[in-house]
Amino acid sequence: MVGSRGAARKKYDEIKLLAHDECPYCGGCGELVEEEGIGTIDHFLPKARFPIFSIVPANLVPACGTCNTGMGSRFPTAPELQPLHPYFDAPHFFDEKWTTATVSEEEPVMVTFDVNPPAAWSENDRQRVVQHFKSCKLRGRYRTKVASDLSSIIAQRKTVHRDLSPEAFREVLKAVADNELLPINGWKRSLYYGLADSVWFCANNFAA
Secondary structure: OEOOOHHHHHHHHHHHHHOOOEOOOOOOOOEOOOEOOEEOEEEOOOOOOOHHHOOOHHHEEEOOHHHHHHHOOOOOOOHHHOOOOOOOOOOHHHHOOOEEEEEOOOOOOOEEEEEOOOOOOOHHHHHHHHHHHHHOOHHHHHHHHHHHHHHHHHHHHHOOOOOOOHHHHHHHHHHHHOOOOOOOOOHHHHHHHHHHHOHHHHHOOOOO
16 A cells, blocks of 8 residues: 655656556556555565565556455466566567457357467466466456446447448457557457457347
8 A cells, every 4th residue: 555645655656657547467457546545556576575676666566456466465486377567578468469258149248258378479478378367357357347338339239330231340349459559458459359250249230
């Protein structure tokens, strides 16, 4: 926890600003919520185990409560279980797609999220994103986040997009999925990629 005054608070605000007020562990799924001037910050190397790094800025990551708790106070020694550092880890973790979204072919539409890292990655890297997905509880949290977007997409398909062919509607979805301003493995891009890849969803006009 970070107090509302002093040098520590100033440093926290600087770090939080660099994260654009979004938790970098979950791609903005959880917000950096503050109440009464108190925010959360994760010590990537837990201060209980590595006290010498407890105030090193590179070790401080603004995090939502769920991700902060998920990281835990123990740092795995096995390379394949070590969490992803959102600022200093290898670029491919953040530039390549490793999340999936599967759409149920029935109404009401349900979306299930999972992990499928590129086959070219090392086994260590593949296991690390699996562990990251699990530690941050992204499967359930992503599923919770999609409800409002999914309802809006279906409503638009019934109205403004009702005359679009399946191929044209797919391109509408793909435009959001390809938005490079959003995290490639965040819930929104994962959702839209899954919807665009679903032949059933793109062909359904959801007529009453």
